[in-house]
Amino acid sequence: MQLSRFPRVRLAHLPTPLEPMPRLTAHLGGPQIWIKRDDCTGLSSGGNKTRKLEYLIGDALAQGADMVLTQGATQSNHARQTAAAAAKFGLACHLLLEDRTGKTDEAYRANGNVLLDFLHGATAEERPAGIDMNAELEKVAERFRAAGRKPYPIVGGGSNPVGALGYVGAAQELMAQATELGLTIDTLVTATGSAGTQAGLVAGLVAARSGIPVLGIGVRAPKEKQEDNVFKLAEKTLAHMGLADVVQRSDVVANCDYVGPGYGFPAPGTIAAIKLVAELEGILLDPVYSGKGMAGLIDLVKRGFFAKASNIVFLHTGGSVALFGYPQDFGFAKLA
Numbered sequence: 001m002q003l004s005r006f007p008r009v010r011l012a013h014l015p016t017p018l019e020p021m022p023r024l025t026a027h028l029g030g031p032q033i034w035i036k037r038d039d040c041t042g043l044s045s046g047g048n049k050t051r052k053l054e055y056l057i058g059d060a061l062a063q064g065a066d067m068v069l070t071q072g073a074t075q076s077n078h079a080r081q082t083a084a085a086a087a088k089f090g091l092a093c094h095l096l097l098e099d100r101t102g103k104t105d106e107a108y109r110a111n112g113n114v115l116l117d118f119l120h121g122a123t124a125e126e127r128p129a130g131i132d133m134n135a136e137l138e139k140v141a142e143r144f145r146a147a148g149r150k151p152y153p154i155v156g157g158g159s160n161p162v163g164a165l166g167y168v169g170a171a172q173e174l175m176a177q178a179t180e181l182g183l184t185i186d187t188l189v190t191a192t193g194s195a196g197t198q199a200g201l202v203a204g205l206v207a208a209r210s211g212i213p214v215l216g217i218g219v220r221a222p223k224e225k226q227e228d229n230v231f232k233l234a235e236k237t238l239a240h241m242g243l244a245d246v247v248q249r250s251d252v253v254a255n256c257d258y259v260g261p262g263y264g265f266p267a268p269g270t271i272a273a274i275k276l277v278a279e280l281e282g283i284l285l286d287p288v289y290s291g292k293g294m295a296g297l298i299d300l301v302k303r304g305f306f307a308k309a310s311n312i313v314f315l316h317t318g319g320s321v322a323l324f325g326y327p328q329d330f331g332f333a334k335l336a
């Protein structure tokens with residue numbers, strides 16, 4: 001699997017650190033919990049979309065695009081990272097933001113990722129919840145083509161076989177770090193949404209016969225649908241790399257019990273997990289993805305799902321910028 005065969009630009013600070021979480025581990029009483037810091041990729045406050053965008057922007061430039069188009073929810077980390085990546089390579093960036101939550105407060109609609117989208121010079125238009133956003137993206141691409149532009153549309157989350165290559169690379173990076181540290185990884189846990197992160201990881205880890213299982217913690221879709229989406233994308237990603245019949249459906253496992261009230265709405269356990277990790281480890285999670293992923297990990301530890309003597313790696317996928325879109329969910333007192 002030579003990833004160097006694919007067009008790529010450099011955006012991320014790699015390798016991202018793989019660090020122990022000693023105070024969280026002690027608090028929970030085992031297993032050993034490690035964290036892979038993909039919140040530290042360095043692009044506009046970081047996150048998992050950076051690795052995908054290295055291949056997506058590489059492909060856009062190879063195709064002679066003069067702008068990128070993408071879509072996501074109002075507080076999309078993917079939209080913000082795409083705006084930053086486009087800025088770095090002198091491409092215009094236009095965003096389609098889906099009002100997926102209906103939240104009307106000022107912080108949600110203007111702070112956090114929305115503020116950074118505009119800081120990076122992106123333009124944006126909104127769409128109501130529940131429409132086919134990737135179809136909408138194609139319509140808008142057509143509008144720009146008719147105006148003489150060369151848009152490169154990027155599907156939601158950058159989750160296609162090109163973007164997922166970034167997480168095939170992350171799987172290779174993680175295996176090398178584990179070897180260097182003498183660490184046997186028993187399970188890799190990640191939040192899973194548009195599926196590209198888990199699909200790339202599963203493709204990379206299974207193709208290398210690593211024996212490292214991935215557990216996705218869902219943030220939106222029910223289990224069957226989420227696993228199907230990840231499996232299909234893992235297969236397509238491997239096909240894009242010229243590999244067939246590598247992954248089995250059983251290699252893809254998602255637990256979707258921690259979605260709470262729905263996409264973009266933190267559950268009480270999400271908020272508790274964000275506070276716990278902030279207080280014990282000085283690390284910022286987010287209310288939409290990594291907070292739910294960590295809430296799942298913590299609850300599963302408490303239920304004895306993982307062997308006490310095992311090593312669990314949590315992939316920190318970033319997103320802390322979205323905290324500024326959710327100040328009231330934490331219930332802190334105002335300064336007098």
Ligand SMILES: *Cc1c(COP(=O)(O)O)cnc(C)c1O
Pocket residue numbers: 047048049077078157159191192193194195196197198286289290317318319320
């Ligand atoms: C997009 C995102 C995810 C989910 O990754 P997918 O590849 O969409 O499944 C997880 N965490 C954060 C912070 C994200 O922005």
